[in-house]
Amino acid sequence: MSEHHAEQAEERDTESAVRHRTRRMSGRDPHESGRASTPLELLFDLTFVVAFGTAANELAHALSADHIGSGIAAFAFATFGITWAWINFTWFASAYDTDDWIYRVTTMVQMVGVLIFALGIKPMFESVTKHGETLDNDVIVWGYVVMRVAMIFQWLRAGRHDPDRRQACRTYVVSIAIAQVLWCILALVDLPVGTTFALIIVPFLVEIGGPALAERARGGTPWHAHHIAERYGLMVIITLGEGMIGTMAAINALAQDGLDWEIGLFTFAGTALTFGIWWCYFSIPTGEILHARRERSFGFGYGAIGLFGAIVAIGAGLHVGAYYLDHHSKLGLTATVLTVVVPVALFIAVFYAGYSLLSRSFDAFHVVLLAVTVVVLVVPVLMARSEVDLSWCLLVLALAPWVTVVGYETVGYRHNVAVLESLTD
Structure with a gap:
């Protein structure tokens, strides 16, 4: 490389460090030295402080009112949604965090989804602990879907930019999409609380099965x-x-x-x-x-x-x-x-x-x-x-x-x- 080209490359590296222009999601180095959480990841985590705090508060209310079994069931449902959304984002970010403006805006959308999810925790608890006929999980599901649809966009982008791992990325896309359709159906169809909790097993298995298939049978991703x-x-x-x-x-x-x-x-x-x-x-x-x-x-x-x-x-x-x-x-x-x-x-x-x-x-x-x-x-x-x-x-x-x-x-x-x-x- 000529001295002039070397200087141009150095200028581009400097620019990428201070300007959040679009970058290719080619995958991070899984052996990168000094890899640490980013300020964006820490900001993202704050929304989960709200979600976990709401779930804990509602569980405390339910237990103190002697709604023990129903309170625990509602808490387990809320905790899975909160934790699973965080887990998926965390592993994706470990593998494909570009920190460009598209990635940042998409993460902001996911944060909005977390807050919507948190708004739905109280009515969901009340429908369970007060023995409502149906599970009031509409707001929770819409918040969850916002988070997960944003992840579909992230995985589609990664699959387009990282051909070597395209199969894994597509597996994530398909599993997330199928699960969201199932969650939406469960939210739209008014079924008894017990029946809804039983049917939740299906999208739950799709959610946890997607990453297992992608990482073990489709090439995996370069998480750190x-x-x-x-x-x-x-x-x-x-x-x-x-x-x-x-x-x-x-x-x-x-x-x-x-x-x-x-x-x-x-x-x-x-x-x-x-x-x-x-x-x-x-x-x-x-x-x-x-x-x-x-x-x-x-x-x-x-x-x-x-x-x-x-x-x-x-x-x-x-x-x-x-x-x-x-x-x-x-x-x-x-x-x-x-x-x-x-x-x-x-x-x-x-x-x-x-x-x-x-x-x-x-x-x-x-x-x-x-x-x-x-x-x-x-x-x-x-x-x-x-x-x-x-x-x-x-x-x-x-x-x-x-x-x-x-x-x-x-x-x-x-x-x-x-x-x-x-x-x-």
Whole structure:
């Protein structure tokens, strides 16, 4: 290349760094050094703060009104839609983020879809928890379809610009399109709530089956392992925010008559529980494992639906505790404690199962940690049955994730070392 042409190329590179002109979606380098979340991705995540916050708030209302089964069903439905939309965008962005003006505008459309989705969560909950004849999921579906149609456009563009991976991109397009048609039919046809929830299985299977087919049988996409690990970690932090919100709600209820020791106890319990969950999650070397074993991405990626849901539900449970303390709950003390114990138990179960699937390993020490954790989960329930104050029950419950933290920092880290060493074999 001549010196003149080299200068022109350098000028084009400089321009592309400061001007968001149209670029080809030829695929990012999956081994790109220093790959990190972009400001646009972080802005995109803020809409999910709203969506998760709305779902947690509605779950707390439902549980405190003693609509337990229906509240959980509505929360599961909402959580799947929220999480799945985020997962799809995240993996696409990891593979094809061009950060040009078309990509940015399309992402903005998806953000609008998330907010529309969030607007539909309350009426959907009410139709389920108040035993309506039909599921009021219209607004949720329209918001979801806005998000997913925008993704169809993104995948079509990627398929046009990246011929080597066109089959994979088309598979995404077809599966998303079919699923959206099915979602729209379910929204337009007024069926009993139970029937609608049963039929939801069909578009659900189409949604999760598309990526599996595209990545495993159609060539896959160039997603970046460390970038994906960071993005999931950031979403864990966002969902943990619901725990802090629930803690603050309880503090506000307690502080009506001034500050006292009970407020301090509840504050410490809620914060310790949230912090312990954070420590647990970030003890796993996710990026390193995915980088070396890309085929393990599905268990990790799909498992996050249950993980995120459990963490958000913990925050909702703490919010139920606030309603109990403020005498605005139909639940008794034991049931109130269980609204936090159950999602904590679910988090622990998904966390350990996810680690075993991701690392393809088994550590007998984990059985010991799980056994001790089960004891810690049972004790607060027994305390509540003995009419011990809620704050003390939650303080003991807050020890549950710390069993894993202490076990990892003293002994369990050795297993992680062995897992990382095995990746180079």
